[in-house]
Amino acid sequence: MQDEIGALVDYLRDSRGLAQNTLASYQRDLGKAARYFEEQGITEWTAVDRYAVLNLLASERDQGRSTATINRLISSLRQLFKFLIRQGRLQINPMETIDHQPAHPSSTPPVLLTEEEVEQLMAVPDTTTALGIRDRAILEVLDATGMRVNELVTLHMAALHLDVRFVQLQGNDQHERMVPLSRPAVSWLRRYLDEARPHLACEPASTVVFLNAHGRPLTRQGVWKNFKKWVRNAGISKNVTPQTFRYSLAVQLLSQGASGQVVQEMLGYTELRMLRPYLKVTPQQLAATYDKYHPRA
Numbered sequence: 001m002q003d004e005i006g007a008l009v010d011y012l013r014d015s016r017g018l019a020q021n022t023l024a025s026y027q028r029d030l031g032k033a034a035r036y037f038e039e040q041g042i043t044e045w046t047a048v049d050r051y052a053v054l055n056l057l058a059s060e061r062d063q064g065r066s067t068a069t070i071n072r073l074i075s076s077l078r079q080l081f082k083f084l085i086r087q088g089r090l091q092i093n094p095m096e097t098i099d100h101q102p103a104h105p106s107s108t109p110p111v112l113l114t115e116e117e118v119e120q121l122m123a124v125p126d127t128t129t130a131l132g133i134r135d136r137a138i139l140e141v142l143d144a145t146g147m148r149v150n151e152l153v154t155l156h157m158a159a160l161h162l163d164v165r166f167v168q169l170q171g172n173d174q175h176e177r178m179v180p181l182s183r184p185a186v187s188w189l190r191r192y193l194d195e196a197r198p199h200l201a202c203e204p205a206s207t208v209v210f211l212n213a214h215g216r217p218l219t220r221q222g223v224w225k226n227f228k229k230w231v232r233n234a235g236i237s238k239n240v241t242p243q244t245f246r247y248s249l250a251v252q253l254l255s256q257g258a259s260g261q262v263v264q265e266m267l268g269y270t271e272l273r274m275l276r277p278y279l280k281v282t283p284q285q286l287a288a289t290y291d292k293y294h295p296r297a
Contacts, residue, residue, distance in 0.1 A: 056073075166179065
């Protein structure tokens with residue numbers, strides 16, 4: 001995939017005379033996209049379809065990337081696929097139906113879950129079955145950690161440190177972080193690993209934590225499909241997605257006094273842009289902080 005990126009950069013340099021900074025931006029964006037696709041098992045640009053691109057963009061949003069950053073990535077991908085079509089290497093452009101993101105998505109606050117709604121979701125899985133135990137464990141882990149769906153489906157047994165209530169995660173930027181687990185999350189993970197996973201696993205050597213009904217690793221699409229069913233069965237009318245757990249956890253931690261830096265590190269965010277509508281400081285909070293910290297207040 002790197003060969004095609006290099007060919008595009010050479011073409012843009014020679015035929016269009018683009019500045020070195022612009023060329024470096026294309027190379028950086030496309031290199032990041034190539035690494036993501038390769039992690040998903042896609043090793044040729046000809047195998048990238050619309051859904052693979054949409055998953056990439058969703059992953060970027062999960063990491064808190066700004067609209068400008070995502071739109072630049074879309075533009076870079078458009079340039080590459082147009083180039084490959086001109087070269088006769090592709091017949092169908094997967095970018096044709098993918099639009100740039102709205103200019104100001106952060107003006108609309110993200111959907112959040114109330115404690116009651118979280119409890120409604122937790123009550124949905126039938127925990128008398130192996131799949132129900134798995135589903136409850138997934139919901140508890142998402143609620144406890146706010147991890148991304150990509151991180152959930154690629155979670156390996158070695159990343160679980162249940163005795164000390166931590167899970168080890170690695171985002172798409174290869175940054176590794178240790179995230180605390182709640183006691184309910186640890187309890188349901190133990191039950192899943194002891195009672196349910198052995199019945200689902202078809203390959204004893206598999207180290208992926210969460211498996212589907214056929215014993216294979218859950219996919220991102222599988223989690224989203226299940227999530228829609230859980231939300232519907234819980235009777236929640238909001239547009240709730242796995243990402244909602246991330247926003248809800250971040251806002252809860254921030255409202256209880258956690259620093260933005262701590263939340264950013266825990267969730268693997270590069271920015272807290274989407275949460276700005278919830279982070280406005282009241283005059284009372286400002287006055288209290290001023291009185292507490294100003295040396296001559």
